[in-house]
Amino acid sequence: MEGLPAGVPVSLDDIRADLARRKLGYGRGARMKFEEDELTISGGVRFGETMGSPIAIRIGNTEWPRWVDVMSASPVDVESLPKGRGAPLTRPRPGHADLVGMQKYGFDEARNVLERASARETAARVALGAVARKFLGELGITLVSHTLSIGTVRVPEGSDLPTPTDVATLDADLVRCFDPATSARMVTLIDGAQKDGDTLGGVVEVLAYGVPPGLGSYVHWDRRLDSQLAAALMGIQAIKGVEVGDGFLTTTRPGSQAHDELVTDGSLISRLSDKAGGTEGGMSTGTVLRVRAGMKPIATVPHALRTVDVATGQAAEAHHQRSDVCAVPAAGVVAEAMVALVLANSVIEKFGGDSVPETARNLESYLASIPAAQRTAQTYDERA
Numbered sequence: 331m332e333g334l335p336a337g338v339p340v341s342l343d344d345i346r347a348d349l350a351r352r353k354l355g356y357g358r359g360a361r362m363k364f365e366e367d368e369l370t371i372s373g374g375v376r377f378g379e380t381m382g383s384p385i386a387i388r389i390g391n392t393e394w395p396r397w398v399d400v401m402s403a404s405p406v407d408v409e410s411l412p413k414g415r416g417a418p419l420t421r422p423r424p425g426h427a428d429l430v431g432m433q434k435y436g437f438d439e440a441r442n443v444l445e446r447a448s449a450r451e452t453a454a455r456v457a458l459g460a461v462a463r464k465f466l467g468e469l470g471i472t473l474v475s476h477t478l479s480i481g482t483v484r485v486p487e488g489s490d491l492p493t494p495t496d497v498a499t500l501d502a503d504l505v506r507c508f509d510p511a512t513s514a515r516m517v518t519l520i521d522g523a524q525k526d527g528d529t530l531g532g533v534v535e536v537l538a539y540g541v542p543p544g545l546g547s548y549v550h551w552d553r554r555l556d557s558q559l560a561a562a563l564m565g566i567q568a569i570k571g572v573e574v575g576d577g578f579l580t581t582t583r584p585g586s587q588a589h590d591e592l593v594t595d596g597s598l599i600s601r602l603s604d605k606a607g608g609t610e611g612g613m614s615t616g617t618v619l620r621v622r623a624g625m626k627p628i629a630t631v632p633h634a635l636r637t638v639d640v641a642t643g644q645a646a647e648a649h650h651q652r653s654d655v656c657a658v659p660a661a662g663v664v665a666e667a668m669v670a671l672v673l674a675n676s677v678i679e680k681f682g683g684d685s686v687p688e689t690a691r692n693l694e695s696y697l698a699s700i701p702a703a704q705r706t707a708q709t710y711d712e713r714a
């Protein structure tokens with residue numbers, strides 16, 4: 331990670347805690363139980379604080395010794411590989427990267443594709459997201475994520491939103507859902523899918539509190555905050571849709587009911603609602619940022635899907651060793667990390683600073699420079 335100022339408190343325990351959260355969630359497969367993340371910070375941090383230089387984190391995998399031959403960088407005698415792990419994967423899974431990956435890179439089987447296409451890679455994003463979150467925390471910006479729906483089971487419209495003080499409660503919930511009754515129904519649904527040899531997707535929501543107004547841009551399409559958040563969230567494996575605020579629901583409302591009206595108490599401006607999810611014109615508004623990501627069901631369906639064996643050209647069943655039944659709760663933790671990375675980048679872009687106190691000073695002087703008649707209650711009341 332490049333560009334963070336000096337003075338962000340970072341510890342192995344902080345990063346480990348977030349990596350552990352990524353493994354949470356009812357419906358995750360066996361791999362989460364036997365695989366350990368071995369963490370080393372190899373650059374950019376000294377005595378528990380960032381130094382302004384690039385931060386390098388290595389995540390070793392305790393399972394690697396079993397894969398050294400199968401994924402060897404040097405040529406090996408393929409016949410000598412273990413039967414299971416070393417067997418060519420020629421029955422591509424519909425919905426995964428297997429077939430197109432083989433076509434694109436000229437492989438005759440999918441091992442090279444699936445090891446890299448795997449969401450195992452999100453461990454790296456969560457590790458760096460943990461560092462971004464620490465930086466944002468120094469500036470009073472805090473995040474929380476939760477599960478909104480799994481399959482057809484959804485948190486009722488209008489339910490209370492979690493705040494960052496609810497993170498421990500959410501992490502203790504089997505599916506990281508803030509509504510206990512809905513959580514129980516989600517668990518039952520996952521049990522049913524597992525019994526049927528099926529898999530499930532769902533929707534997660536990330537909230538960021540304490541975001542100052544004006545992050546992002548209305549000038550440049552690629553610097554719009556909503557555009558960056560959408561790209562970051564869509565960049566997570568299996569995410570097929572992103573909503574900012576009420577998203578698609580807003581498209582069904584007449585304009586008179588779609589927007590967050592502004593009122594004043596004579597001193598500060600308030601928004602009467604938060605349908606927009608904390609962005610207007612590609613910039614943060616200073617209200618709670620709220621984004622959602624929709625995940626398709628896991629592609630490795632135990633009740634195997636129809637495919638074609640590319641070694642024989644014959645109809646076949648897609649290969650399946652093991653898989654998650656549902657990884658939506660874990661995707662929420664990954665989404666939180668991606669939002670933290672985008673926000674950290676946007677904060678640096680707007681406020682700069684080589685040390686945390688310098689960035690904080692720049693942020694505070696910007697807020698102080700906003701004329702009294704333009705100040706919004708949430709930003710100024712909460713930061714007071």
Ligand SMILES: Cc1cc2nc3c(=O)[nH]c(=O)nc-3n(C[C@H](O)[C@H](O)[C@H](O)COP(=O)(O)O)c2cc1C
Nearest residue numbers: 425426449567568569628629630653654657660661
């Ligand atoms: C946290 C997480 C865990 C996942 N676990 C699995 C899994 O166990 N099996 C599987 O087939 N896909 C799993 N996926 C989804 C695949 O990575 C994804 O379906 C694949 O990359 C193709 O999706 P795409 O078309 O969006 O790229 C997981 C995704 C995430 C974010």
Ligand SMILES: C=C(O[C@@H]1CC(C(=O)O)=C[C@@H](OP(=O)(O)O)[C@H]1O)C(=O)O
Nearest residue numbers: 359361362447448449450567652653654
């Ligand atoms: C290893 C992780 O997730 C993996 C993501 C994944 C996929 O296809 O994306 C498939 C599964 O791996 P495998 O097919 O080897 O059992 C998951 O366990 C992880 O999140 O650390």
